Amino acid sequence: MLLHRLTRTAGATAAVLALSVSLAACGDDGDAKDTDSGSAPSSDSGMTSDAPSDDAGDTEGAAAQTFGPGCSAIPTSGAGSFDGMVKDPVATAASNNPLLSTLVTAVTSIDGLADTLNGAAALTVFAPYNDAFAAIPEKDLNGMVMEGKEKGQDSALYKVLAHHVLGANDDxxxxxxxxxxxxxDQLTIEGDAESGMTVSDGTVTAQVLCGNIPTANATVYVIDKVLTGVK
Structure with missing residues (x-):
């Protein structure tokens, strides 16, 4: 069972991301873990903006280590900011960030997944931002979420989510x-913070829009496509 694999890897290791809101019909019935992420606003494509935003004051430390053309779209204050996310485990941190809100419904549709993810010792998460899900027909995405609620770790959704996560906290x-x-399965990551970074599963290649985002137990790389894991 993949859930057993998650708890073996890196102590309490888990699978995947965090999602909510722009799933239309399914968005309202996915209860976000520990936060009201289902009501978080959806991104308006802000991840294509210029260089990272280094806030003055107490957010500077967390923001300083991030990279990518979309970092300036991350909220500059509050729980969804760099400084806010570093204080929370990854599922909670991502659910507080409105750019990742489409992800919460998928994670919370699988019973216990958010708890497992938050309890992991160390993870690296490649997190598709809201607009990445626009490439998936709404009917198909909603169907995956409903299947996740019914089948849990045996669902296709669970496998897709686990496909976005590594069992170590990698800079x-x-x-x-x-x-x-x-x-x-396997992902291939190429590039660096200066020249840009890509993530590929052999079928889909995604660009890192904002990378090296710290949370309490994981490093998050926001990406512009959903990695399907289908060869």
Whole structure:
């Protein structure tokens, strides 16, 4: 069982991301873990903006280590900001960030997944932002979420989510190369913080929009596509 694999890897390791809101029909019935992420606003494509935003004051430390053309779209204050996310475990941190709100419904549709993810010792999460899900027909996405509620870790959704997660907390240097995911397959990460970074599963290649975002137990790389894991 993949859930057993998650708890074996890196102590309490888990699978995936966090999602909510722009799933239309399904968005209202996905209860977000520990936060009201279902009501978080959806992104208006802000991840294409210029260089990272280094806030003055207490957010500067967390923001300083991030990179990518979309970092300036991250909220500059509150729980969804760099400084706010670093205080929370990854599922909670992502659910507080409105740019990742489409993800919460998927995670919370699988019973216990958010708890497992928050309890993991160390993770790296490649998190598709809201607009990445626009490429998936709404009917198909809603169907995956409903199947996740019914089948849990045996669902296709669970496998897709686990396909976006590594069982170690990797910075931009450590993450480069061929990496095994918690779904048991492989991602190839290329590039660096200066020139840009891509993540590929052999079928889909995503750009890192904002990378090296720290949370209490994981490093998050926001990406512009959903990695399907389908060869």
């Amino acid at each position: 931009p240097t450590a993450v480069v190369g061929d990496q095994e995911t918690l779904a048991g």
